Amino acid sequence: MISSRFVGKSALLLAGALSAAALPPLPRALGEPAECEAPDELMHIDDKLPRLAERLHANEPVKIVAIGGASTTGLAAGSSELAYPHRLQEILIRWYPSSPITVVNRGIPRQTAQQMLERFPTDVIPEDPVLVIWETGTTDAVRGVGVDDFAAALQTGIDDLKARSIDIMLVDMQFSHSTVTVIDFEGYLNALHRVGDVNDVNVFPRFEMMRYWSEQNVFNFDGVAKDERAGLAAKVYDCIARKLAAAIRIALR
Amino acid sequence: MPAAQQRDRRLDFFRGLALIFIFIDHIPENIFSYFTVQAFQFYDAAEIFIFISGYTAALVYGRTLALQGASYATARIISRAWQLYVAHIFLFVIFIAEVSYTVTTFKNPMYNDEMRVGDFLDEPHVAIVKALFLEFQPTFLDILPLYILLLTIFPIILFGLRLHPPLVLIPSFLLYFGVQVTDISVPAYPEGHVWFFNPLAWQFLFIAGAALGLDGMRGDRWLRFERAALPIAALVVGAASLVKLSWTIHGIWDPFPGLFLKELWPINKNNLSPIRLVPFFAALAVIAVIVKRDAIFLRLPLTKPLVLCGQQSLEIFCLGILLSALGHFVLSEYNSGIVTQGFVNLAGILIMCLTAKMIDWYKSVGRMAPSQVIEVRPPGADLGGR
Numbered sequence: 001m002i003s004s005r006f007v008g009k010s011a012l013l014l015a016g017a018l019s020a021a022a023l024p025p026l027p028r029a030l031g032e033p034a035e036c037e038a039p040d041e042l043m044h045i046d047d048k049l050p051r052l053a054e055r056l057h058a059n060e061p062v063k064i065v066a067i068g069g070a071s072t073t074g075l076a077a078g079s080s081e082l083a084y085p086h087r088l089q090e091i092l093i094r095w096y097p098s099s100p101i102t103v104v105n106r107g108i109p110r111q112t113a114q115q116m117l118e119r120f121p122t123d124v125i126p127e128d129p130v131l132v133i134w135e136t137g138t139t140d141a142v143r144g145v146g147v148d149d150f151a152a153a154l155q156t157g158i159d160d161l162k163a164r165s166i167d168i169m170l171v172d173m174q175f176s177h178s179t180v181t182v183i184d185f186e187g188y189l190n191a192l193h194r195v196g197d198v199n200d201v202n203v204f205p206r207f208e209m210m211r212y213w214s215e216q217n218v219f220n221f222d223g224v225a226k227d228e229r230a231g232l233a234a235k236v237y238d239c240i241a242r243k244l245a246a247a248i249r250i251a252l253r
Numbered sequence: 254m255p256a257a258q259q260r261d262r263r264l265d266f267f268r269g270l271a272l273i274f275i276f277i278d279h280i281p282e283n284i285f286s287y288f289t290v291q292a293f294q295f296y297d298a299a300e301i302f303i304f305i306s307g308y309t310a311a312l313v314y315g316r317t318l319a320l321q322g323a324s325y326a327t328a329r330i331i332s333r334a335w336q337l338y339v340a341h342i343f344l345f346v347i348f349i350a351e352v353s354y355t356v357t358t359f360k361n362p363m364y365n366d367e368m369r370v371g372d373f374l375d376e377p378h379v380a381i382v383k384a385l386f387l388e389f390q391p392t393f394l395d396i397l398p399l400y401i402l403l404l405t406i407f408p409i410i411l412f413g414l415r416l417h418p419p420l421v422l423i424p425s426f427l428l429y430f431g432v433q434v435t436d437i438s439v440p441a442y443p444e445g446h447v448w449f450f451n452p453l454a455w456q457f458l459f460i461a462g463a464a465l466g467l468d469g470m471r472g473d474r475w476l477r478f479e480r481a482a483l484p485i486a487a488l489v490v491g492a493a494s495l496v497k498l499s500w501t502i503h504g505i506w507d508p509f510p511g512l513f514l515k516e517l518w519p520i521n522k523n524n525l526s527p528i529r530l531v532p533f534f535a536a537l538a539v540i541a542v543i544v545k546r547d548a549i550f551l552r553l554p555l556t557k558p559l560v561l562c563g564q565q566s567l568e569i570f571c572l573g574i575l576l577s578a579l580g581h582f583v584l585s586e587y588n589s590g591i592v593t594q595g596f597v598n599l600a601g602i603l604i605m606c607l608t609a610k611m612i613d614w615y616k617s618v619g620r621m622a623p624s625q626v627i628e629v630r631p632p633g634a635d636l637g638g639r
Contacts, residue, residue: 044507144392144446151519180585182355184392186281190504191519197507198515215589 068135072107269563307462
């Protein structure tokens with residue numbers, strides 16, 4: 001596989017030493033659960049969110065649209081209240097109390113980037129968002145959509161949002177160690193990160209983060225009883241929301 | 254093959270190397286893929302494999318055609334294609350078993366809504382039939398269908414090339430060019446998918462290899478031309494390597510600039526973009542001049558395993574695909590640390606080389622004349638036991 005952006009732990013070993021010194025430490029939310037802990041080197045948030053910063057600075061209302069798949073809907077946790085967009089809204093409201101902040105959940109399970117792109121005119125643009133969080137890639141990898149087509153859909157979406165002066169944050173796939181043996185995520189991860197890279201758009205590294213948690217045995221679904229799995233999923237979504245909020249805060253600096 | 258002319262070991266060596274690279278590159282997130290050809294070249298092991306396969310196919314079947322006639326040559330080619338087909342179906346069955354097992358025993362609710370068995374195998378009966386027709390090509394099972402298709406049409410290509418090379422080369426190039434302009438592709442299963450290696454584009458590399466292979470039988474005629482083109486070729490190789498290497502480093506360490514990244518990326522592999530093809534031919538010209546047919550290093554004990562892998566390419570290719578799936582499983586299931594990675598890569602390469610050695614031994618015994626066989630046998634051995 002062409003590994004343009006190397007997404008492995010091994011890359012961390014190489015890159016960590018080089019870039020750790022250059023990165024500012026992540027802000028930690030007060031009372032963040034210990035299990036959300038993840039190394040700072042995982043996040044490469046180098047690009048700004050200028051429109052969001054402007055709105056928050058002027059204490060104006062902020063609307064964020066989270067478009068994505070099943071993990072955006074939050075069905076696995078049992079309710080959309082427990083999904084990452086809603087949790088993110090709660091955290092941001094706490095951090096920036098002077099702006100009214102809403103995060104709209106536009107998740108629909110099992111859609112490719114192209115299908116999500118086709119929902120932009122109905123689900124995203126009419127909301128008049130200042131920031132769009134685009135969580136994508138899983139269905140493309142599962143269905144084996146051409147990597148170039150995937151990249152092209154992302155590019156079209158980014159161009160569209162940029163032309164409308166909307167800030168963008170991409171979110172990559174979920175990690176689960178049983179899925180990586182049957183789905184080849186690498187090409188899609190590389191493409192997604194590279195599209196972010198060439199367009200100066202931040203990518204939230206959910207995959208690496210969840211892999212880290214999995215390796216630390218923080219969230220392991222294998223030994224968990226069926227009725228407790230939803231609770232565990234809610235915890236993961238909560239951590240994702242916290243880390244995503246932290247990433248947004250870095251981008252606002 | 255005792256009667257055959259001196260085998261060009263460069264072909265075996267580089268094909269063996271390509272097979273090892275394919276194994277390494279197919280293990281996702283393998284740190285050793287930093288040291289394979291794709292880390293510093295726009296093309297990867299797939300181009301090397303397809304080109305050399307075309308070249309050797311022309312050498313081997315060109316000889317058959319000259320000595321034993323068109324019907325026998327055709328039969329031999331088709332029988333080889335059939336072998337490849339059976340190997341492909343074998344790999345497919347293993348893939349399906351792996352997917353079915355993993356997806357049905359899934360415990361993570363965060364993924365239940367994202368992927369179901371249905372996404373892999375919506376209608377198993379259709380999927381299996383589509384696989385038999387080479388239309389269903391799951392990840393990593395996409396290069397053999399290309400090779401099978403190319404071999405199936407190879408008799409016609411070979412006859413054409415023997416008759417008058419431009420008769421084949423010009424239409425082949427025009428087709429390749431047409432794909433670059435119109436972006437046409439070959440549909441696959443499920444709906445909306447295409448052949449990963451677009452045969453309409455990749456055929457050109459195979460046919461170009463075959464044309465050179467057939468030509469190579471008449472000696473190194475092109476060497477003078479290659480010497481003249483060497484400075485330009487070397488320049489292309491140097492510039493392309495520099496650009497690609499900068500991308501690889503940029504991928505590891507963000508502050509390092511990726512040269513022309515915004516302008517050139519993404520580079521289309523499905524259609525064998527000219528950005529892949531031109532540096533490949535340039536590198537080929539450079540290597541053909543620098544590495545002599547009788548280069549000493551091709552006879553060293555150290556390169557012998559690679560030469561053997563290249564000689565048993567079908568078996569070693571299939572084995573490599575299986576081993577990389579297994580290696581990936583080990584890395585994701587147990588530990589993906591650098592030590593384990595090193596172990597997995599080393600073990601895989603060792604298994605590939607030893608298997609190649611074993612197949613070579615098996616075939617060489619089979620090729621021995623009966624009188625030789627008797628000599629090897631201990632006295633009094635049963636001669637009827639073969």
